[in-house]
Amino acid sequence: MAKYKHIVVPKEGQRITVKNKKLQIPNRPIIPVIEGDGIGRDIMKATRRVVDAAVEKAYKGKKKIAWMDVYAGEKANELYGEWMPQETFDAIKSYYVALKGPLTTPIGGGFRSLNVTLRQVLNLYACVRPVHWFKGVGSPVVHPERLNVIIYRENTEDVYAGIEWKKGSKEGKKVINWLNKSMKTNIRADSGIGIKPISVTGTKRLVRKAIQHAIECKLPSVTLVHKGNIMKFTEGAFRDWGYQVAIKEFRNKIVTEDELWDKYKGKMPKGKILIKDRIADSIFQQVLTRPGEYSVLATPNLNGDYLSDACAAQVGGLGMAPGANIGDYIGLFEATHGTAPKYADKDVINPGSLILSAVMMLEYIKWGKAAQLIQKSLEKTIQKKTVTYDLHRQMKGAKKVGTSEYATQIIKNM
Secondary structure, X not given: OOOOOOOOOOOOOEOOEEEOOEEEOOOOXXXXXXXXXXXXXXXXXXXXXXXXXXXXXXXXXXXXXXXEEEXXXXXXXXXXXXXXXXXXXXXXXXXXXXEEOOOOOOOOOOOOOHHHHHHHHOOOOEEEEEEEOOOOOOOOOOOHHHOEEEEEEEXXXXXXXXXXXXXXXXXXXXXXXXXXXXXXXXXXXXXXXXXXXXXXXXXXXXHHHXXXXXHHOOOOEEEEEEOOOOOOOOXXXXXXXXXXXXXXHOOOOEEEHHHHHHOOOOOOOOXXXXXXXXXXXXXXXXXXXXXXXXXXXXXXXXXXXXXXXXXXXXXXXXXXXXXXXXXXXXXXXXXXXXXXHHHOOOOOOOOHHHHHXXXXXXXXXXXXXXXXXXXXXXXXXXXXXXXXXHHHOOOXXXXXXXXXXXXXXXXXXX
């Protein structure tokens, strides 16, 4: 067992391992947890209480999570003098499944974003965002229940690769001069410049994961979202490579949209998954006007970032939006919102995003009974109109409670 400077490994837990390309989950798995900055302190306490209560109720002491605190952000800077210590990466690599609160991004040099750094260093190439409406939650749309999608967003490349140069910088001028002279482009000298890499490797592993999820959960379709009509060799290639992986690796499970009309006269064959694609601007309209036609959306990085927040707005906002960053084996489950420092330590914030991310984590380790218990009790709590302030202001006749009391009510409703 690795020795750490500040991380204390729980004595009563066991490490999750990988055997025959599958995670092996012991009854007392050690799960690293990054509390997070700002409101992370409040919502993580609430989430751990809810998860522990659900696991206890579902498995009567036969299973239990051994939480292991690991550090990033402000707490890490206090302990180690750095925002992202190497032993945090090492611990998550070693234990495979982790839960994380929101992290601040330090001002100045060093890190563009601690969240992006975690994804890139740990090769967590799929950002997974389910969007599902809970009955009783206020919504700006008339039929929020019609939207029930899961977004698989590529997580490591596109403009998030962070390859860019400031206007007027030596490097920026060099790139612009080279492009204008060697490639006959006509870029203005006063431009900032950025590179948008989209690779066949990054695309295929992301689309593969999205299709595997659709097969496993018996979902009807996977939609490739892209702006390939304009960016033909990046986003257009994402679309083409997505179809390639679907046809080559899942031929007996899928039907493409072209095949549906040319071969099957528009009638979907039983037991097959429809692979289709939509232009990015079109999908923003369609998730509002025809949400029931979509189940899994596979997207490049930037499109997925916009789209997942836009979809979350239809079901109550980011306070109700869970998320995960997943690689081949490692799963890092996190709240999808920021640190909201002005609300820190005030016990007012909705812990729903992190609680639902923990539900995803429980599903990932195949503890479905506990996951379902939390989901049902959360919905019951909302229907009883006992909610935090963000939901309270969208609901008539609701009772407003703080973060810890909300967690208590969820536990009671189990």
